[in-house]
Amino acid sequence: MSKDSSLFADDLSNPDAWMETAEQLLYSASLMEAEIRVRWGQLKDQIFRETPRPKNFIEPARIQSVFMMVCSFGIENLFKASIVAKNRAAILSEATSKGSLPSIIDGHELVSLATSAGFKPTVDQEILLRHLTENALWFGRYSMTTKAKNYTTSRYLSDGSEMHVGTWAESDIDDVKQLVESIADDLGCPNPWEAAA
Numbered sequence: 001m002s003k004d005s006s007l008f009a010d011d012l013s014n015p016d017a018w019m020e021t022a023e024q025l026l027y028s029a030s031l032m033e034a035e036i037r038v039r040w041g042q043l044k045d046q047i048f049r050e051t052p053r054p055k056n057f058i059e060p061a062r063i064q065s066v067f068m069m070v071c072s073f074g075i076e077n078l079f080k081a082s083i084v085a086k087n088r089a090a091i092l093s094e095a096t097s098k099g100s101l102p103s104i105i106d107g108h109e110l111v112s113l114a115t116s117a118g119f120k121p122t123v124d125q126e127i128l129l130r131h132l133t134e135n136a137l138w139f140g141r142y143s144m145t146t147k148a149k150n151y152t153t154s155r156y157l158s159d160g161s162e163m164h165v166g167t168w169a170e171s172d173i174d175d176v177k178q179l180v181e182s183i184a185d186d187l188g189c190p191n192p193w194e195a196a197a
Contacts, residue, residue, distance in 0.1 A: 009095035013088050018081035023192040025074035032067045033173060036060055040170040064168045065135055071176050072110065072136035074192060075183065079113035080105045082187045108136045119186050128179055
């Protein structure tokens, strides 16, 4: 085993490092929140008061998609911190032998990571986690999906019901903050959103 492999595995199996990254990501997202709310106010003024659109106006839902992408990565790291804490020896062993991310913490699919972390989302939370996953995978960073099979905005929940994962509303910001609080409470860890404030 090389020194790099050993250091890599040690760092990867440190739950505090995953939590610190969750805090940094959610802090970064929090910096965007005020601007997004300003943009929603401007959009409402344009619609209801017929005020002119500011020059170079970017729709708040587009900026919020980036916000949600960063939140998704923060929640992903929160789940991974919990998974690593509960499976540290196995993760250390697999990371050492493979020299890459162990399968239990590989990927961005938040519902799957939630299950591995021991978090049981409500139906509304599952909808939000699936929507956030779409933002991490493509909606927050590309103009369209990277796979033809994902071209429509319909996705399916664990119970088989269909959901829409299109655009965001201003109220979704508060829903994501409540979700982070619920995850932290359920997993028995500090709320990284509060630590970020």
